[in-house]
Amino acid sequence: MSRNSITQAIVLKTYRIGEIHKGVTLLTKNTGIINAIAHGAWKIKSRLRAHTQLFNYVRVYLYYNPVKQSYKITDIESLRLCDMIVKSLKKYYIVSICAEIILKSFGGGESVKEMFFLFLSVLQTLGRICDDEADFILIQFFWRFLLITGHRPDFTHCHHCGTSLPTTSGIYSIKGIPGFVCTSCKHPGAIQLNSGMIKYLENTEQLPITQSLCYKIAKESETILKEVLSAIIETCIETPLQSLKQQFKEYV
Ligand SMILES: [Zn+2]
The missing domain is CATH 2.40.50.140 (Nucleic acid-binding proteins)
Structure with missing residues (x-):
């Protein structure tokens, strides 16, 4: 060498x-x-x-x-x-979460190059958008991280019993389970995902991050996706995210 x-x-x-x-x-x-x-x-x-x-x-x-x-x-x-990022508390917070995930997953394991370009794309896009759109970039990072590392949850079958999941509603997320479950397998505390959220993820996952901003979902759906996807990532990397715990409610 x-x-x-x-x-x-x-x-x-x-x-x-x-x-x-x-x-x-x-x-x-x-x-x-x-x-x-x-x-x-x-x-x-x-x-x-x-x-x-x-x-x-x-x-x-x-x-x-x-x-x-x-x-x-x-x-x-x-x-x-990084000056455009550090001027905004919200953007700085989002980048900090991404960095923590990358560090704790050892750079995404074998997917180093993809992880590098994903993070670079997050930084570049955050540098030229307003704070209001920044949450979408965090959701995109979460989803693409799962995709790159081979942990993308399946929308078609229940992670628990394997039955087909409906396309309209009846898809749930349970903390500690790295996939989605059906109505029969859900238990109290499960979070329901609607078809709009699923469509949003499916429609944007292959687009460059900048172009994914053409798709929007309601504020409440945004909040749910952030919560659900971050919990799945914590399960996959087998460790809690400190930056998420400390400031999730305050800034994001
Ligand atoms: Zn099930």
Whole structure:
């Protein structure tokens, strides 16, 4: 393996190492998630400082030390800054949820490249839409994440008993079950999905994210889809999402 490499990446997380060094967790285009150190990046005058900001889309020059098994950022340039995102609390929150899901699913496992382009598309689209449309992007991320990782729930058969699900109504989601169930299998606390929500997901899942914004659903349906899909993701990745718990009601 070559010790020097250049790759496109998105900054998923940053942390402090000692006084002035910055640890940077990157979602890279080809190799998934890696941790790298940016020496001196907390210094005010450091060139690396601005380019290693959270959610920046960058071209990064890496040096791999095979003895320490660690990456060092030797240079970095921003391909897209995150300034449009961080100016909006809502958009920042949405991107934080996406980043947490990517981190906790280890970059989507084998689907690294698709995950990279999905997250990039989320960042680019959020950068040019208003706050009111931002929730649709979160729903699209949730759904596409399930699709990419092979966890997309089936609309046609009950996850529990296997019976055919109706196309009009009578499709339910139960917390802890990574699929939809029928009327007979539902129990108290189940959330009902209507045909509009199902149609929305089916009609948009193959479109580029920007074009998916042409389809809209009612505010109440939006809220239900966010709740249902995030719960399915938590079940699939087998861990609760902290960013969701803390601020779900407040901002989304
Ligand atoms: Zn059933």
